[in-house]
Amino acid sequence: MYILNRGGKMDFALTEDQRLIQESVRDFMQSKEVATWIKKAETDKEFPHEFMKRAAGLGYLAMTIDPKYGGAGLGPLDAIVAMEEFAYRSVPFSLNILVQNSLAGHAIATFGTEEQKTKYLPKMAAGELFGCFANTEPDAGSDAKSIITHAKKYADKWVLNGKKRFCTNASEAGIAVVFGRTAARARGAPGTTAFLVEIGSELPGFSLDKKEEKVAQYGSTLCEFSLDDVMVAEDAVLGQVGRGWEVCDKTFRHSRIWIAMQGVGVARRAIDETIAYGSLRKTFGKPIVEHQHVAFELAKARVALESARLLVFKAAWQEAEGDSEFVITASMAKYAAGELAEKASCLCYRYFGGLSISSESISSKLHRDAAIIPVYEGASEIQLAIIAKDMLKK
Structure with missing residues (x-):
């Protein structure tokens, strides 16, 4: 998709390659095999290893990674076209795809040394190694610079101590991007450093303290872990050293676009399910969707959906073009898509009526899965703050 091509002509069509990506992911996610894995994850609430293995075989675990490291070499626009289709069928499965690609994978690909990229990225692309991104702590969420996990240098080693919270898929990961304080926080200098830590039960001092009992997004795990004198090498x-915030911030800016498209995907599903059910269910002698107030609500949701998707596409296009303004557009997209996901799923929940009280209904599932999207990877309030700050400085 090109928002503005070199000739100055507006073109909102997907390229042929992007249509093929869209169709291939859609077919994969609609398959009976994936439907079985989604159902299994909703029942046992475990990480879907079989799904991730198959996704790896199709090139979906390293979509934007250089082919020399086993990746597919796609551009930002190509990847988010795929992301919408993953999210349409399963929010938690799309989150697993996202963490591997736009968080752990992107951080290593962007900031890693040649040795680090060669060591980790091929295994991540093949689904032999899962990654996670660990900045959030019990007392450091939206204020991401205020972490207290610390790292001290002893000879040629770093020793890490602290606790990380709400870390997606840490229970499955073998490599974690961990942020620790290596200097006191000062104005313009957060004083943090990013480390690649090979986590797991065999790492001395590492403890997986908790897997959250979630009420939604079954199939991805949310964990808390501790680092007690965990020792890592200089490499x-x-x-x-001291520039961990750059790693954290730039990775979140990139990943924010993916989260926004996740919101678009689940919102589109909620609207489609509402129309499908509302076209069959009748009240007062006619289908629910033919009541004007219902039709108007759906129409407003459609406008919001198209608007949010265009913001996501624009942000991805700007990123691909090297336009630093993508950061602001990404915040707009995350805000618009996150809020839409929650509202569209709530609309679906409402118009399914009494069926929504059943935990097995699609309206209930979408409502639960979408509710957290305006919160994670930068709450809506944080996005508004970023947008407002940019407006006021100009």
Whole structure:
């Protein structure tokens, strides 16, 4: 898709390659095999290893990674076209795809040394190694610079101590991007450093303390872990010492576009399910969707859906073009798509009526899965703050 091509002509069509990506992911996610894995994850609430293995075989675990490291080499626009289709069928499965690609994978691909990229990315692309991104702590969420996990240098080793919280798929990961404080926080200098830590039960000092009992997004795990004198080598530093915030911030800016498209995908599903059910269910002698107030609500949701998707596409296009303004557009997209996901799923829940009280109804599932999207990877309030700050400085 090109928002503006070189000749100055507006073109909102997907390219032929992007249509093929869209169709291939859609076919995969609509398959009976994936439907079985989604159902299994909703029942046992476990990480879908079989799905991820198959996704790896199709090239979906390293979509934007350079082919020299086993990736597919897709551009930002290509990847988010795929992301919408993953999210349409399963929010938690799309989250697993996202964490591997736009968080852990992107951070290593962008800031890693040649040795780090060669060591980790091919295994991540093949589904032999899962990654996670660990910045959030019990007392550091939206204020991401206020982490207290610390790392101290002893000879040629770094020793990490602290606790990380709400880390998606840490229970399955073998490599974690971990942020620790290596200097006091000062104005313009957060004083943090990023480390690549090979986590797991065999790592001395590492403890997986908790897997959250979630009420939604079954099939991805949410974990808390501790680092107690965990020792890593000098070459575990990702990026530069003291510049961890750069790694964290730039990775979140990139991933924000993916989360926004996740919101678009689930919102589109909620609207489609509402129309499908509302076309069959009758009240007062006619289908629900033919009541004007219902039709108007659906029409407003459609406008919001198209608007949010265009913001996501614009942000991805700007990123691909190297336009630094993509950061602001990404915040707009995350805000618009996150809010839409929650509202569209609520609309679906409402118009399914009494069926929504059943945990097995699609309206209930969509409502639960979408509710957290305006919160994670930068809450809506944080996105508004970013947008407002940019407006006021100009």
